[in-house]
Amino acid sequence: MKHQLDYLDELEAEAIYILREVAGQFEKPALLFSGGKDSITLVRLAEKAFRPGKFPFPLVHIDTGHNFIETIEYRDAMVKRLGEKLIIGHVQDSIDEGKVVEQKGKNASRNALQTVTLLDTIAKHQFDACIGGARRDEEKARAKERIFSVRDEFGQWDPKRQRPELWNIFNGKIHKGENVRVFPISNWTELDVWNYIRREKIELPSIYFAHKREVITRNGQLMAASPFLNMDEEDIIESRNVRFRTVGDMTCTAAVESYAFHIDDIIEEISASKISERGARMDDKVSEAAMEDRKKGGYF
């Protein structure tokens, strides 16, 4: 007889397998939870991998302090439902400790600062593996990264010295002080994630769906008006029907005009879209190698 898994089942099975490898190979893993759809998907996969047992890792949220309120509410409700442990690393603490300095000017964002908070949180809890929801289809430097991506004691990625990664054998051996970033949904596309969310009936923060919101237009993109965004008299606030395709903090995530109120509408919208998901991220537009440079510095 011939057996063939449907693509969503195959991607799901691969991700569960990777999560279980993390559990089996590391002493102190953590799941980095951003509140975005990719990390929400990871949580669902972790339930499939480990229930009825507890997760063999805590959820870790690096909180820039500039989050959408909907994300934080979703996070807290989810943690309560799961009964799992949540650790929060505050970028504000890194600022107060003088480890990083708040950016100035119109395009100021705490996005770049969170790397320091992340590395500090990893060091403080001595995490040896951090699971993240990055996907290879998001960005060209990510397209190059292994599923088990070894970082040195400074959290740095060295793209020229990646370990060979054969079949489904993942080598998680590291020296003390190093850690591994693990990406279970590396092989998923944005559309795969949405199709999975629909199939599994996963609830999402409301900002993923079309809603009315006060926005300003900056560098050709719609940014949510908020106290975190440095605005001046040139910025005109308008009320528009928007949704967010990717969710980072409020200062670096742009909205798209949308009337997709239901997940079916979103899937239809993405299938027809001519712009990539990361096209709505200011942090990637800085330069051609923005993501690669950030990864080398310890970013996810």
Added chain:
Amino acid sequence: MDILKFLTAGSVDDGKSTLIGRLLYDSESILADQLEALHRSNRKNDDGSIDLAILTDGLKAEREQGITIDVAYKYFQTDKRKFIIADTPGHIQYTRNMVTGASNANLAIILIDARKGVIEQTIRHSFLVALLGLPQVVVCINKMDMVDYSEEVYDKIVSDYKTLAAKVGLKNVNYIPVSALKGDNIVYPSININWYKGDSLLHFLENVDIEVDDSTAHARFPVQWVIRPQTEELHDYRGYAGRVSSGSFKVNDKVTVLPSGFSSTIDKIELLDEEPAEAFAGMSVTIHLKDEIDISRGDVLVNSQYQPEVSQLIEADLCWMDTRALDTSLTYFIQHNSKVTRCRIQETLYKVNINTLEKEYNEDFKLNDIGRIVIKTAEPLAFDLYQNNKANGGAIIIDSRTNVTVGALMLRATVE
């Protein structure tokens, strides 16, 4: 819908990255903002047209040097199929990255520069594709625009490659004359190559049969993790979490745990709230047994009727991937499925000379060397022969000093 995973291989500058770029471009899989970035880039072809190779050459160093250093994974889909592409480097220095990309693929596209024909890297990559047991190969004879789309040139290369394919033992080889730069026979049939009547590359990829008949594959389930909630209401719950690597398991099947040798019967198969009656290759599930036996990560459940080899002395093909040469006096780690144990290379039997494909009796395994060895493991491995069962016949060697993966092993036989 199913997924076809393929890689591009071949020598430096044969046009692998350009071909992937062309495939994505002509199949309209590139989004507007990515296209805009392409136009903005200052790496252009000589005639000023956009350089499609930078779609996959995502690292700064790659774009600066115009070469591929590490595998890039790209994703696209048509109405027929989903595709996962691994664009691998042609440089000999980065062979380990090509092996990484090839290990998970169902099909290899091997590119040959029509002006150069079959050269050393073509042979090395073809040999590796055969060694890794990829079921399908498409040879793209590229840069046909630079040889006036000559049928003669094409025929000569096809005939040379057929000799090579027979020598290295490749089956299911197909040939397509293409120009990745101009787009001939990539997505659209070529008007310049009117003497070729076969499929364009995309048409071929959409239709090639990749279903594996697993009716003869024996059931294997490496245990990754034991689920024991130890709460009051789930006091006796003990589930073995893992992914079926081959064959299939059904409730009530008799299974044996290796290497211990204890037997039991499958009580239940779980996937969160579902309880499928059967789990087949590729599925991640949790298995419950009727008896309480000691099982932990590193053990494998197998169908009791068809047991694998269990041995500590194994003959294997080795592909060495580290700049430090293999040291037969050193203890390494071997990782095979979820099991990690210490090992030593007891004997090197031969190396293969890539140019002649002859065996050489020289025990020095350096970077990119491929050959046959005998490995001795500290604990017994329960494995299948790679040629019969890839999923349970591959292993890696890890250097215990650096923790780096230094060797790929294809387990071939138990040494009596």
